[in-house]
Amino acid sequence: MAYELIAIGTSLGGLSALKTLLRSLPTAFPAALAIVQHRHKESDQGLSSFLQKFTGLPVHEVEDKERIQPGHVYFAPADYHLLVEYGYFSLSVDEPVSYARPSIDVLLESASDVYNERVIGVLLTGANHDGVQGLRSLKARGGMTIVQAPDTAESPILPEAAIAAVNVDWVLPLNDIAPRLIHLCGAAGV
Amino acid sequence: MGFRLNLCIALTLLTVVRIHCAGSVGILKPDDVDIHLLIEGLYHRYGYDFRNYAKASLKRRIYSFLRAEHLSSVPELQAQMLRDRACADRLLLGLTVNTTAMFRDPTFYIAFRQQVVPLLRTYPFFRIWHAGCSTGQEVYSMAILLQEEGLYHRCRIYATDANDRVLQTARQGIYPYKQMQEYTQLYLKAGGQRTFSEYYTAHYNNAILRPFLRERIVFGEHNLVTDGSFNEFNVIICRNVLIYFNQALQNQVHELFYNSLCKFGILGLGKQETIRFTKYETAYDDLAKAEKLYRRRS
Numbered sequence: 261m262a263y264e265l266i267a268i269g270t271s272l273g274g275l276s277a278l279k280t281l282l283r284s285l286p287t288a289f290p291a292a293l294a295i296v297q298h299r300h301k302e303s304d305q306g307l308s309s310f311l312q313k314f315t316g317l318p319v320h321e322v323e324d325k326e327r328i329q330p331g332h333v334y335f336a337p338a339d340y341h342l343l344v345e346y347g348y349f350s351l352s353v354d355e356p357v358s359y360a361r362p363s364i365d366v367l368l369e370s371a372s373d374v375y376n377e378r379v380i381g382v383l384l385t386g387a388n389h390d391g392v393q394g395l396r397s398l399k400a401r402g403g404m405t406i407v408q409a410p411d412t413a414e415s416p417i418l419p420e421a422a423i424a425a426v427n428v429d430w431v432l433p434l435n436d437i438a439p440r441l442i443h444l445c446g447a448a449g450v
Numbered sequence: 451m452g453f454r455l456n457l458c459i460a461l462t463l464l465t466v467v468r469i470h471c472a473g474s475v476g477i478l479k480p481d482d483v484d485i486h487l488l489i490e491g492l493y494h495r496y497g498y499d500f501r502n503y504a505k506a507s508l509k510r511r512i513y514s515f516l517r518a519e520h521l522s523s524v525p526e527l528q529a530q531m532l533r534d535r536a537c538a539d540r541l542l543l544g545l546t547v548n549t550t551a552m553f554r555d556p557t558f559y560i561a562f563r564q565q566v567v568p569l570l571r572t573y574p575f576f577r578i579w580h581a582g583c584s585t586g587q588e589v590y591s592m593a594i595l596l597q598e599e600g601l602y603h604r605c606r607i608y609a610t611d612a613n614d615r616v617l618q619t620a621r622q623g624i625y626p627y628k629q630m631q632e633y634t635q636l637y638l639k640a641g642g643q644r645t646f647s648e649y650y651t652a653h654y655n656n657a658i659l660r661p662f663l664r665e666r667i668v669f670g671e672h673n674l675v676t677d678g679s680f681n682e683f684n685v686i687i688c689r690n691v692l693i694y695f696n697q698a699l700q701n702q703v704h705e706l707f708y709n710s711l712c713k714f715g716i717l718g719l720g721k722q723e724t725i726r727f728t729k730y731e732t733a734y735d736d737l738a739k740a741e742k743l744y745r746r747r748s
Contacts, residue, residue: 323724324693325700337722340693343506351693351722352507353549370506 263291263404263445265328265344266380267371269364269394271298273385273414275307277434279314281384282333284438287316291380291445293333294322294342294349294371296362298390301339308335324351336362343370358390368394377402380444382437384408386418392425399426404444406430406437484524485509488531495532498542499675502699508545515544546613547694551632552587552625555721556639558689559595561741563641566685566716567599576605576684579710581674582691583609586620587633590649591640592687593663598643602666608681610672621669623659630657674703679710686711690720697727704730708746717744 270277274297299307305321311333312319319333320326326334327348336342340351341362357363364383368391371379381398383391385408399405405428410416412433423431432440478486485508492498500508512524519540521527531538553559570576580589589609596602611617625633634646650657672680674691686707692700707717708730717725717734719742725731734744 321722323722323726324720325697325724325727327727340722341507343504343510345504345506345696348697350504350506352504352510352547353690353693354507354511354547355549366510370510373506373509 269391270384272387283314364391365394372398385413553636553640559640561738581688612673
């Protein structure tokens with residue numbers, strides 16, 4: 261199975277976890293990465309420009325209707341939900357979901373609705389339950405699910421809730437997530 | 451009746467075929483066909499046209515409407531909506547988004563003061579079209595900004611929305627008092643030059659905007675999907691509305707905007723919206739790139 265999109269959600273502690281994950285991915289990575297990191301609604305592009313320092317993959321703050329390209333990293337902008345259509349992203353300013361905009365649930369649900377079993381859902385450190393419902397839908401549609409091992413998470417609330425609610429495919433220490441993604445995507449189609 | 455139904459089905463099938471030819475996905479999933487039929491039904495029965503809305507967010511709103519109505523499936527909603535006008539009207543409201551605030555995205559107003567106001571000063575009179583104005587907060591914010599720049603008496607602002615209920619609120623200019631604290635902070639961040647409380651009077655739990663702010667504003671119903679141009683404008687502001695449309699509809703609306711702007715007219719979009727992925731990419735220059743203020747080339 262060729263994975264085309266990796267949808268990642270995280271809140272508290274996410275910046276450092278994303279740094280670890282992104283810097284372990286090779287520049288020839290074959291799938292697109294879409295990331296929701298909970299953030300303040302007036303925060304600027306500092307997050308993506310900070311993380312760009314740790315990866316050779318191009319990092320974007322998504323603009324509406326931006327095309328999804330393999331090997332690119334896409335961040336949900338502050339105060340917008342990030343939704344996946346077939347081949348491109350859409351944004352919305354619909355009401356917050358689980359008090360969050362951007363919401364991880366919204367990204368994961370829309371990603372798996374379009375890409376079905378060709379998407380990998382990843383939940384990292386987080387201090388609330390946003391993302392659990394999305395991971396459940398993603399799994400139900402045949403997608404691959406990965407959750408950061410709670411004992412390696414700065415905030416274990418989200419990983420623990422996800423493991424309790426979903427029959428997760430992989431529960432991995434933070435350092436093992438990038439190698440697993442490389443394996444899953446690299447092996448695809450070979 | 452039978453003929454009409456058959457016609458509907460035929461039209462719907464045509465559209466499904468079109469989607470396939472457009473190369474989106476192989477075969478539509480049953481859920482997506484349900485959504486598709488609902489949207490077609492809403493159009494053929496009542497003329498409400500959501501057919502070219504962005505699918506992912508539209509689908510989310512339909513499902514959250516289902517939960518609110520305690521219905522178990524989209525076909526059930528379709529059956530009810532076709533026969534019950536009140537249900538269709540509730541659905542219409544559920545499908546429209548009205549997230550707004552005074553001086554939303556304060557840096558946009560700062561850029562507007564710095565980059566657009568000097569251009570507006572050169573006109574003896576100018577027209578602004580605020581398309582998709584919702585409950586009016588951002589229109590009044592513009593009125594305040596122009597007042598502080600000494601330009602308000604020289605302009606006419608046309609504020610439009612497809613939804614007459616939100617326009618009623620917009621016309622009144624009365625907002626919950628508890629929002630004023632947030633609006634005051636945004637006003638200050640947006641480069642406000644006075645005291646925000648000068649612009650409203652408190653009345654029980656409401657803040658009533660001062661009537662002079664309404665003097666140069668004309669509120670009216672206008673549907674970006676179905677209605678055409680109605681004037682020539684120096685500035686068009688349309689923020690966080692087009693994100694709900696697919697690319698075909700965005701191109702259609704950008705054509706309308708382009709044809710409604712005067713030479714060197716200004717177009718202002720939402721923070722994460724862009725002219726880049728539309729057919730009109732080369733028709734504008736950046737005026738304030740990060741704030742999505744564009745200037746029509748010629």
